[in-house]
Amino acid sequence: MPAVSRLDPAIAARLKRSADGLVPAIAQQYDTGEVLMLGWMDDEALHRTLTTGRCTYWSRSRQEYWVKGDTSGHAQHVKSVALDCDGDTLLVKVDQVGAACHTGDRTCFDAGSLPLG
Template sequence: MSSDILDKISFDSNGLVPAIAQQHDSGEVLMMAWMNADAILETLASGTVCYWSRSRGQLWRKGETSGHVQRLVDFRIDCDGDTLLLLVDQTGVACHTGRHNCFFTAVRDGAAEIISEVEVSPEEMYGKSPAGS
């Protein structure tokens, strides 16, 4: 079954595919990250979302350090197979900055505006200020 799923996905030249995480009940778009075949298989097997960290070059089990995990509710592949939509149940905040989602900067009247406050400090989540999570 897993090869059937992976065959439907168009990975880029680095073996990655973008994955959008969306809160399953509210529709809020939480974040975008990358997945490789191993991250997809682990996510489907465990029910807890796992991504590929390009900066660390390894699997990134969302919430492993912060405790702010994403439980998979539904896994969807778009029509071209080149983007994934993960409907999740987010525990805590999704963004490493401590905001509920990663899309907290809006362009309004030609200027960037922060539209969401920090809910949990990165220091509190990670014990230090991370470059990314």
């Protein structure tokens, strides 16, 4: 990850990052409220997301940035970005084109509910 980011210092100051400098980013379909996926952003990924209008994430496995949809065509067009009250989670409301999940499913959260009780 880069040592220097182009993220607005006022925004950067509000973030509470994990030990590896990342913040979880929940992607949600802007008009239906459907939760699509969870990705990870560092300061630079957030800067790119805010300035390009496309979700950019940090891949923990590949150790590189990736723009959702650049390979698959299943892009996320950003409608809004909000920081939670603790500053440790982002909510990115998007217009999802195609599948959000790498499995080809619309959402990463359709693998079945866990039993309660």
